[in-house]
Amino acid sequence: MDKTCADEIVERTGEDIRNQLIDLFQTIEVTRMDGVPVLNKKLSVDAIGFEPYGDFYLGVLLTPWFMNLMMLPMAGDANELEGKKFGSKQSHALPNGQFQFIVGHEEDIGFYLSCSLFSPVFEFADQESALQTARAALDEVMRVRDDVDEPDEDEDMKEIWAGRLPVPEDEVGQALEEQVSEGPPPELSRRDVLRGFRQSPNPLDDSEAENQA
Numbered sequence: 001m002d003k004t005c006a007d008e009i010v011e012r013t014g015e016d017i018r019n020q021l022i023d024l025f026q027t028i029e030v031t032r033m034d035g036v037p038v039l040n041k042k043l044s045v046d047a048i049g050f051e052p053y054g055d056f057y058l059g060v061l062l063t064p065w066f067m068n069l070m071m072l073p074m075a076g077d078a079n080e081l082e083g084k085k086f087g088s089k090q091s092h093a094l095p096n097g098q099f100q101f102i103v104g105h106e107e108d109i110g111f112y113l114s115c116s117l118f119s120p121v122f123e124f125a126d127q128e129s130a131l132q133t134a135r136a137a138l139d140e141v142m143r144v145r146d147d148v149d150e151p152d153e154d155e156d157m158k159e160i161w162a163g164r165l166p167v168p169e170d171e172v173g174q175a176l177e178e179q180v181s182e183g184p185p186p187e188l189s190r191r192d193v194l195r196g197f198r199q200s201p202n203p204l205d206d207s208e209a210e211n212q213a
Contacts, residue, residue, distance in 0.1 A: 017057045017072055017109075018047040024108045025063050038120040039064040043127055048134045053094075056113070058141075060134040066119035067134060069141065071101060072112045084111070095144045 012020070025045045033039060041064065049059030056071040071092065084090075084103045090113060091100050101113035117137055124130040 014050045014052065014057050017050045020109050021047045021061055024106060025061065029064060033065060040121045040124060043121060043124060043130055046131065048131065049138050060117070060138050062130055062134055065121065067117045067121055067130065069099070069115040069117060069137070070112055072109065095142050096140060097145055
């Protein structure tokens with residue numbers, strides 16, 4: 001990356017991030033994803049949040065084929081993701097606990113971290129229900145957990161991510177899916193959100209779909 005490009009990335013704001021993500025994935029929708037049968041035509045690309053959190057901008061990216069929690073570095077080519085292997089995993093502490101992300105890269109936005117909520121997204125009947133779910137999930141991620149009520153949940157999730165504990169099939173994403181059919185999302189519990197992020201075993205399902213195009 002040349003100095004000019006790096007300087008532009010360093011100076012970008014949360015609004016810049018949102019606009020860059022929307023522009024990029026709208027382009028991907030009509031190029032790489034054209035003809036791929038995983039698009040929910042009732043949805044469109046949108047970016048929710050992307051406020052500063054540590055050295056990153058944190059938010060949710062919605063597209064017609066996935067909904068992901070995303071973290072994009074504030075710094076350009078000097079960030080901690082530079083040189084990391086595409087598809088490698090990283091665990092990051094958010095207010096509601098530890099979450100596992102996958103390293104991704106696109107030329108237009110640089111390196112990013114992605115954690116899947118839904119992929120594909122056929123369970124959403126319209127754009128507004130998808131946006132409500134995205135906002136509710138982001139709010140819950142940023143809520144400081146109550147360790148007294150749920151002291152062992154992080155350890156359970158680490159074991160699930162490591163493949164040493166199964167994900168309960170009857171409960172995976174159940175609360176997030178129910179809210180879509182029942183209208184505006186209720187307040188999500190911490191366990192609901194964590195399970196929502198585990199619906200897809202690979203947060204880069206969207207990238208895999210793109211490669212099929």
